Amino acid sequence: MVLVAPAETARANRRRGSAPDGVTFWHTLYLGTTRYNMAPDTPDPDAEALFPMAFLVEQDPGSTANAHYHQQDQFQLVVGGHGTLGLHEIRPVTVHFTGAHTAYGPIRASQDEGVWYFTLRNGFDPGARFMTMPRNRVALRTIPGRRHREAVAGPLSTPTSPTETLLGPDPDGMTAWRYTIAPGEAVTGADPAAGRGQYWVPTVGSLTHAGQELPKLSCAFVYPDDPSFQAIAGPDGAQVIAMQFPLHRSCPDDHA
Structure with missing residues (x-):
């Protein structure tokens, strides 16, 4: 069955958040759960299971989310503000895909508007693993079969076909x-x-x-x-x- 999250319903879940690297943002949960709303001592869902996980991040103006990776494949969809993601300019509308255990970033939000993006996953992820932490860099190198997988489209121009x-x-x-x-x-x-x-x-x-x-x-x-x-x-x-x-x-x- 298709899962649906209308924007006005999700807006009730809008909360302030901060990541371990210090970046601050508004976080709006649409589907699933994240570490920002899980009750203490709740076990993580199985990492292998199909588990839709969708939320909107409104990253604060002038802030930087350091380069990091996740244990799940993910799409990010930029829908507001502007900034850079690694070497890429990002503004509405930009689509970004990263495979599991692919390091990407940093995400630098503009000084005037910040940058807003959906994070969309099909499996549970416990949170970012920042490359500024040596243990995460070491762990990434030990994963068998790991390969860097990343793709970006945008910022998109005027549509040329339906x-x-x-x-x-x-x-x-x-x-x-x-x-x-x-x-x-x-x-x-x-x-x-x-x-x-x-x-x-x-x-x-x-x-x-x-x-x-x-x-x-x-x-x-x-x-x-x-x-x-x-x-x-x-x-x-x-x-x-x-x-x-x-x-x-x-x-x-x-x-x-």
């Missing part, structure tokens, strides 16, 4: 698309069985899926065994980013 492939398609299914939909028109996504879950985020306008409205910056997760995602654009049309995970975790072994 459906655009932004990343991939890779042989293992990793793909990102942008759909531009006229008012009242329908969209049908790719077969989700080709990957290990899809996220859909309207960045302009709104959608209606199965009778539920998804305004701008809402979020939906489509499981691999769900039918293809279907929705209808609202009265102002819509632009939607759809992101599909690889069929298998990029690097399942974690010795960190």
Whole structure:
């Protein structure tokens, strides 16, 4: 069953947060759970399980999130402000994919606006492992089969067709698309069985899926065994980013 998180519902979860490297931000949980809202002593979900985990980060102006990695594949979708991610300029709309145990960053937020981005995963992750900590660098080198996997699309220009492939398609299914939909028109996504879950985020306008409205910056997760995602654009049309995970975790072994 498709999981849906309308933006106005998620907004009730908006909280201040800070990471171990000192970066500060607003954190809005959409789907799943994170270390910012888990009760003390709660066991982590199984790292191998399919576990949608989606939240919006509003990184404070002038702040820097140091280079780090995660134990899960992830997409990041930049939807507000601007800054840099490593050597890449990021502003709306930018799509970034990193495989599990791929170090990336730093993320430097602009001095005037900061930078806002969705973090979207299909498996539970306990938090960033910063490369400024020697034990994390050592642990990363000990993971068998690890490879650096990273892809960026954007900042995106004006759409040139109703459906655009932004990343991939890779042989293992990793793909990102942008759909531009006229008012009242329908969209049908790719077969989700080709990957290990899809996220859909309207960045302009709104959608209606199965009778539920998804305004701008809402979020939906489509499981691999769900039918293809279907929705209808609202009265102002819509632009939607759809992101599909690889069929298998990029690097399942974690010795960190």
